[in-house]
Amino acid sequence: MVIDLDKCTGCGACSVACMSENNIGVLHNETDKIRSITWMRVYQIDNGKSFPDTEVAFIPRPCMHCQGGKSGTPGQAFFQEGPMDEEAHPPCVSVCPATATDYDEETGIVSQIPTRCIGCRYCVAACPYHARYFNWYDVPWPKGSPRALSPFVSPRMRGVVEKCTFCYQRYQAARNKALVDGGEVGEMDYQTACTEACPSGAITFGQLQNPEHKVHKLISSDYTFRLLEQLHTNPKVYYMSKREWVRKKADNYVTRHNKFAQAAAQSGH
């Protein structure tokens, strides 16, 4: 996934579309952002300058679906190509005692199975992006409102962790359709709810390693970066902005040159 921060107007459509796709509930108090469950959360940053030079920008943050471990080469879109080449090592997956979350080598998606979760919250602590949320309460569904729930995603119970799954149910549906029709899952067959919803088209979704896909071209630009890159979480969500202050604010400023160098160093070249 690539998110163009210069197109993002912070309207929150991605976040709300995600909630309606994934049956997320609303609690009495949603200003407590630690406990408020928003798989796709839109953060606001500003450039720290005083009036009239102030500028704000928004950073939508889904789950980063980290691969962890070593980065691949630029040719591999910074990911190791083959499955089992080097075992994936996302921060959350490696701490889960219940195998409720796992890394799918085929799609690169970090899964989350709420019914397996025992609620220990190790993964919440391990995630450097605050992308994981614990269900502290049962959702108080107002009368009649469960009629709007999607049958394709199970509503979660109290006491389990949940997070963005890149709308895995949509991938399953697309894969099933491809199986029946006898083809491959195409770029536009599988798009996440946030990607579809974004009114300014700031989110692009596809296979990073597939040269045919738009995201593959976008990530080689000078303007792309990832969040907390120096933690070597190897996230699959890229951001891009032509504004230098935005790139600098995103914790570590990696130029094209040292992005390649870093990738090379990590993969041992």
Place this chain on the structure above:
Amino acid sequence: MQWDRRAFIKLAVGGVLGVHASPLMWKLMDDSTIWTQNWSWVPVPEDGAVAFANVVNPQTGTGAKARLVQGRVDGTRAIRVEGNPEHPLSKGGVVPQDASALQLLYNTDIRVTAPLLRDRASGRYSKLSWPEALDILAGNLAEVAKQGKPEAIMALGQDPESATGQLLLSLMAALGSPNLAFTPNAGETLALAGLAMMGQTDLGFDLANSDYVISFGTPLLENFGAPVATRKAFASWRGFPKNSGFLAQIESRASVTASQADMWLACRPGTEGALALAMCSIMIQEKLYDQAAVKASFGFADEGDFKGFKTFVLKNYRRERVAQMAGVPLEKLVKLTLGFAKAKRAVAVCGPGNSSDPGRMYDFMAVLALNALKGNIGKPGGVLVQAPLPLKAIGSTRVQSNVRPLVDPAQGLDSNNPDALAKAALAGKPYGIKTLLLVGGNFVYNGPQAGVMEELARKTPFVVALTPYLDESASVADLVLPTTHWLEGWGDSTSPYGSPVACYGLHRPLIKAVPQAKDAGDVLLQVASRLGGKVAKALPYKNMEEVLAVRTEAMGEFEELAEQSFWVQPKPAYGPVKFQTPTGRFEFFSMGLFKLLSGRAGNPQVLERMVAMMGVGGGLEAAFLPHWEAPAAADDLGTGMPLLLAAVPSLRTTWGGDAITPYMVKVLPDTMLADMDKLVVEMNPQTAHELHLYEGDMIRVDSVAGSLTAKLSLFAGAAPGVVYAPVGLGHSAFGFQVEGKGMNFNRAAKVTTDPMSGLPVWELTAVSVEKVQG
């Protein structure tokens, strides 16, 4: 047996082994696992076949698709509202209000499920049947009309262009009451400014094809026209790897638009119109205007003793003076103007204010004048005239009695001013009202001056609310009639503000309505048929479906249209614009306005007095030319009210239509809502320092209209001397997820009347601020 240590251990160990050998423990563990995963209060949504149906959200103008699941037990239900990629303007994509619309639709705690009669003394509701409810309503209307005072019936509606609005207009006309107003919007101001200068009312901005856009104080990326379509245009300027369009924002706060713009010209609040005129004067001085276009226009140069726009602007809006007055750096202003003048396809945009108010007419005229100097009218990327929507009239809207309306029509050009109407009715001058019809629009919450609307509703003997929700208006109404949500019933919507092409949206029943809800239009038709006589004759339709079928006759097969859900003008109208002004040209000096007001006045002396009485500053010389006047709130400053209150618009809140939804509350940042229910207002750190206020302080913001209690957030991007508050929070209805979250901006905003348009404005309000405990 002797009870000793050994016996005890034997018994304990034996017991433990015994329990393990029996299935009891395993069974209990298994049961508890199942039990923990079968919580009856965790819903299990029913599966079923998926279908999609087109729909246009009348609240946002977004072309959408409803995703429907056809369940065996639960029947057809909508599970999502998604974008419709086939809609030519929104091209897929939604805004939060679209994506979360189902939360209001299905929450039966907040829906009106049967006609209700409220006992004023106890506040209790009792359920009625529809025939009873309609009898009560028709009986009341007939009685007021029989007393010979139909003007004592006042109605407020949401959208005058919609079929429901048209039916309401016909109903009121047939009843003989001129006291009718709708939710005010910027489209009316643009129509009036367009009429004055171009003789055209349906103007739009061709944003998608423009490469240099200057927005004058309008929240282009927050709350402008159809928000999805506007964003598509914006995204097209943000090319990769290079930007293809330049956006400049002129306003006082580092808003989303200002931050996403290539240039933010931070000005003092309310000076945007003056800057447009200063840009005109720079273009004239530098001779950078479109000579041919200007030559073909009227009122630019002097003629005899008549002083034209050129002389007027050069004299009154010298760049240095305006730059200093507006607090902007001169070189930045000049750079912006030169960029605009030299760009290939530049457009200057005016629109609703940050508070969603309709804007000031002279500011709009200034922006149109700037566009005319650029010569972009009727050109790609410029100001366009929409083709008229091929809609058939469904009734007569002319009031057939000569009763004087509550608001003097001479007050301004447009009488659509719910605020002035309410204030006049409350004062009982020239007369009071007996019945108040609230047809959607939740006026008791939205106001625009909410306190006035609530007082009016409480003091009027009989109040009727037609609404899908148990909202603020329903809470003060005597008779509450349940109407359908837009996914449940028939209805339509017309072109959103500023759209370059005309568009029409239709919605039809996609799912079963809550029991007893009727389309608002159907209720009006049934009341009319009960009243009989000329009222029934004025609304001769069976139901809303028939009304819409008649209305859209020229758009082709009705069933196809209903399925398609939209009609959009196929191509933008590029080419020379037919100026339907008295001179047949673009009028910098509005001959149309001059003739209209001279006609009303009779002679020049009266005209001068009349213009002054309307409150137009600058006298006769300026009245028919685009000019700038300081906002009304500026006069109130210094009377113990040292600060200005301005609005923060956002697509995470709403104003005017449906309320904010629970998901929208959920995604509010802590710079808008904090600590569960506290409104957050922004202030410049320097201003706060001068007032000895700190981040997180609780403050009370007082205006003459009301007050807000809020938590203070210091924001460097806020202009000094201004308090910025979000609009659209603080409902006292809509369930625990929405109710009581924040406070209502429109409770503190002071509403005044724009001198020329006659429309209500509430962009800025003078306030004082005081620290409070909490």
